[in-house]
Amino acid sequence: MCGIHAVISVNGTASPDLGGALKQSLQNRGPDHLGQACRTLQATAAGNTESQALHLTFTSTVLALRGDHIAQQPLLGPSADGSVLCWNGEAWRFDGQPVSGNDGEALCSRLSQPHPDTPRQDHVLGIFRSIQGPFAVVYYDDIDRRVYYGRDRLGRRSLLVHRADDGSAISFSSVAGQPVTGWTEVPADGLYSLNLDACTGTLVDYTRLVERHMWLDEEPEMNMVSNVGLFNATAEKPDGNDCQLQAQEEGSIVDDLESQLMSSLKLRVVDVPEPPRAHAAADRDVRVAILFSGGLDCTVLARLAHELVPTSQGLDLINVAFENPRLVAQYLKQPEEARKMDFYETCPDRITARKAFAELKQSCPGRSWRLITVNIPFEETMAHKPTVVSLIHPHDTEMDLSIAIALYFAARGTGHAYTASHVWQPSMPLTTTPARVLLSGLGADELFGGYARHDIAYKRAGYEGLVEELRLDVGRIGQRNLGRDDRAMSHWGKEVRFPFLDEELVRFAIGLPVWAKCDFGIAEHETGIEPAKRILRLLADRKGLPIAAREKKRAVSS
C-alpha cells in the first residue's frame, strides 16, 4: 500500500516538515520510495481584488506493485502543467478495460490528455469515475486550480482529513499525523474537490469551499447499491418456494460465479512483481498470501488463486490465534493428556485452518503451500496495542481495536511455517512471509448470504425479508470500516486485496435472484450443502473441496 499526504496552507512554509513519526508511518506503508512536490500559488476569488498565497505540499510513499519499475510519486503532469497526483490505489480497469503496466502512470497520463470538447472538471471527474479498483487519492489540477480528493466507492483505502482550528491549513493523510487527534475519515460517498481560488483569507469556512461530486453522473435508480450496480429485488420464485433450482440452471450460475471470481483474482494475483530489493533472506518465491481462517471464503480464494499463480511461486496461508488469559486458565485445568498441543491449537479458527490446509494440499498437488500459524502471546498484544490504537485513529472503540489487532498481526505474517505436514509440531522456527500482497475473503458473507441473520430474515419474512437484509448488507460494505483495516494492515508494507469486492463481481452477485445465492427455502439440498452462501459452497465442492463446502459457519452475526 502506498502512503499519501497533502497540506494546503495559507501561512505555512512551502515545505513543512512532516515530523519523524508521521514520515515513518507513511514509509511503513510505502517502503520503496518517498517523494515530495510543492506548489505555491496566488488565489484570487472572483470579484475580489486581494489575493492570497497558498502553499501546497504533497508527499507520497510507494509500495510498488504494478509494472516493471517503481513508479515514483507524487506523479507529475507534463512539464507545462504543474498538476500533482498522490495515488494510493490499484486501478484494475478504466471503463471496464484492464490496465497494463503501472496504473498510477496510466492515470496521470489520462488526466493530462487534451480534451477540447469537455470542460476540465467533467474530464477529471469522468476519469476518476471510470476507475474500477480500490483507491485513495489527492490530485492537484493545475489547469483548473482545484484539489480533488476521495476514496473509491467501496471505501477500500484509507484517507483522513484534518482542519487546523485557526483555518490556516487543511491536511490529508492515509494515517493520522501531527496533531494526532482531530482527523476524520473522508467519506467514500463521492469525490470531493476544493476550488483553490475560493480559498482567500482563511480556510475556516472549509465546508463552503468543498464540493461533493457523486460517483454516478445521473440520479441513481432505486435499486442501485453502492453506486456499483442494480440489486435484484425479485422476491417471487418462478417455480414456487419449495422448488430446488434445476441442476442445469444451478450449474450454469456456478459456472458464472467461477468465471467472475477467476477474472477478479487474475487482476489481483497475476503479475505481482518481485519486491525491488529482493529479500536476501527469503528462501522461496512467494508474492501472494491469503488471510486464512480456514473458512469457505478464503479457502475458495486459495484454491482458485492456485490455478492462476505460476507453480514456481509458493502460496502462504496466514492464520492467527491469540493467547486469551481466561481461556488459557481453563485449558490448563484440563487433564494433561487433553493438552497434547499448545493452547493456540485449540482456537476454532486454527482447527478449521489445519483442516482446510490439508484439503487444499490434496486438491492442488504441485503447489508449494505453507500454513503460517501466527501465535500471539498476551504480552505481545499488549506491547503492540498503543501502535494499533494510533494506526486506527479516528476509530477508537474496543471492537475496532480487537478487529484491528487481529488484522495487524495477520498482515505482519510472522509465525511457524508448515509445509509438508498439517499436524502441529512443537518448537517450530519462526518465519515471515515475503508476500507483499494479501488476499482477504471479505464481502462473501454480504454478497452471498452467509450470516445467521440472513436465515432469520428468511424465516421471518420469506424471500422479501432476505432480499432486504442482503440489500442492506451490500449497501453497507462501503461503510464497513475498510479504512480502519487498511491503516492497521498497511503498517507492514503489505497491500490487502479483496477479490469479492471487485466491482464486476459485486454487480454480478447483486444481480442474481436471492434463491440462486442462498436459498434458505431449500434447507435440504441434494448435495447435502447448507443454504448459507450455497452458490459458493457448490463452487468449492466442484473444485475438489468437499469439506470446506460443508464447513458450518461459526459467527453468529457479522
Ligand SMILES: NC(=O)CC[C@H](N)C(=O)O
Ligand atoms: N500500492 C500502491 O498504492 C501503489 C500505487 C500503484 N498501484 C503502484 O503499484 O505503483
